[in-house]
Amino acid sequence: HERVFSGVQPTGHLTLGNYLGAIRKFVAMQERHECIYCVVDMHAITMPQNPTELINATRSVAAAFLAAGIDPAQHIVFNQSRVHEHAELAWVFNCVARMGWLNRMTQFKEKAGKDRENASVGLFAYPALMAADILIYRATHVPVGDDQKQHLELTRDIAQKFNNDYSDRIAELGLGIEMHIGRETVSGYFPLTEPVIEGPATRIMSLRDGTKKMSKSDPSDLSRINLTDTADEIARKIRKAKTDPEPLPSEAAGLAERPEAANLVGIYAALADMESDAVLAEFGGKAFSEFKPALADLAVEVLSPVAGEMRRLIADPGHIDGILADGAERASAIAAPVMADVRRIVGLGA
Numbered sequence: 001h002e003r004v005f006s007g008v009q010p011t012g013h014l015t016l017g018n019y020l021g022a023i024r025k026f027v028a029m030q031e032r033h034e035c036i037y038c039v040v041d042m043h044a045i046t047m048p049q050n051p052t053e054l055i056n057a058t059r060s061v062a063a064a065f066l067a068a069g070i071d072p073a074q075h076i077v078f079n080q081s082r083v084h085e086h087a088e089l090a091w092v093f094n095c096v097a098r099m100g101w102l103n104r105m106t107q108f109k110e111k112a113g114k115d116r117e118n119a120s121v122g123l124f125a126y127p128a129l130m131a132a133d134i135l136i137y138r139a140t141h142v143p144v145g146d147d148q149k150q151h152l153e154l155t156r157d158i159a160q161k162f163n164n165d166y167s168d169r170i171a172e173l174g175l176g177i178e179m180h181i182g183r184e185t186v187s188g189y190f191p192l193t194e195p196v197i198e199g200p201a202t203r204i205m206s207l208r209d210g211t212k213k214m215s216k217s218d219p220s221d222l223s224r225i226n227l228t229d230t231a232d233e234i235a236r237k238i239r240k241a242k243t244d245p246e247p248l249p250s251e252a253a254g255l256a257e258r259p260e261a262a263n264l265v266g267i268y269a270a271l272a273d274m275e276s277d278a279v280l281a282e283f284g285g286k287a288f289s290e291f292k293p294a295l296a297d298l299a300v301e302v303l304s305p306v307a308g309e310m311r312r313l314i315a316d317p318g319h320i321d322g323i324l325a326d327g328a329e330r331a332s333a334i335a336a337p338v339m340a341d342v343r344r345i346v347g348l349g350a
């Protein structure tokens with residue numbers, strides 16, 4: 001049984017990276033899968049947050065999901081903190097995961113910076129909570145951007161160690177499911193979840209530095225396109241985007257040593273739903289002064305209906321809260337029996 005789960009943190013403004021790398025894929029996957037999409041507010045507090053802004057940002061990410069086309073009646077849209085089983089399973093996973101595994105996580109190293117002694121314990125344990133988010137629904141597929149690949153590998157490691165550590169007990173209780181790994185068939189309680197990282201937009205880079213990921217928390221607003229930017233802001237940011245002086249090459253191979261050019265062509269390709277080679281068949285040999293306005297027009301055409309719908313939805317917070325409450329109720333109905341199984345497997349509660 002295939003089930004999709006993914007989450008987005010309510011921290012700051014959503015970017016074009018979040019949209020192309022994650023949210024747009026969520027929409028595509030709902031055609032053929034049962035999907036659960038979560039605003040991960042408990043992940044957000046691993047870094048300092050203003051409480052009022054956190055609540056607004058939670059509604060705003062939910063609004064982005066809906067504006068992008070996720071159907072909350074057919075699928076589940078909710079925020080993490082309303083379903084307490086995420087935290088409960090995360091504790092069990094904190095006891096399954098090893099310090100050495102978490103020590104290798106590059107996101108922790110980046111976010112903690114030099115002052116690691118002062119990072120929250122939550123920031124360190126973040127990947128165990130993420131594993132719980134996914135596995136409390138026994139999700140099989142997780143659409144994410146490339147930056148989350150390492151965390152998805154850790155999720156599989158945690159599932160595998162749990163399955164191994166408790167294999168006798170899982171068998172005794174008759175709670176195992178059969179899984180096919182390569183040619184082998186193994187049994188375990190948690191599936192080994194597959195990341196879904198594909199397409200031209202798995203890693204959108206900063207508009208100011210083609211070697212850095214476009215990120216909500218970059219101090220420079222010129223580095224990113226926010227989902228809620230106006231048409232003028234989008235055009236201005238693309239006009240000011242860093243480039244090199246050469247015209248565009250006529251094939252994607254010519255972008256190899258040109259990170260900024262590769263990024264802008266990749267964004268165009270993702271927005272237009274075409275291959276980079278096809279974009280270059282049209283713009284090869286042209287200067288950025290010609291390409292950038294075309295890219296800006298395309299970005300505005302794709303993003304402005306989403307931004308408009310987000311604004312409309314955010315104007316009625318009660319409606320969004322209703323959707324989140326309903327989604328949480330349906331998510332709990334899946335999560336509660338899984339947590340009950342885990343308690344029996346581990347031996348928690350008489």
Ligand code: AQP
Binds near residue numbers: 015018020
């Ligand atoms: N630049 C990106 N390109 C492609 N995908 C991206 N994602 C984020 N940035 C890019 C994907 O968006 C989803 C949600 O991300 P998140 O909010 O949970 O966490 P993040 O990756 O930490 O996002 P940011 O924008 O970089 O936030 P900050 O600045 O707080 O760190 C994920 O699937 C992610 O891969």
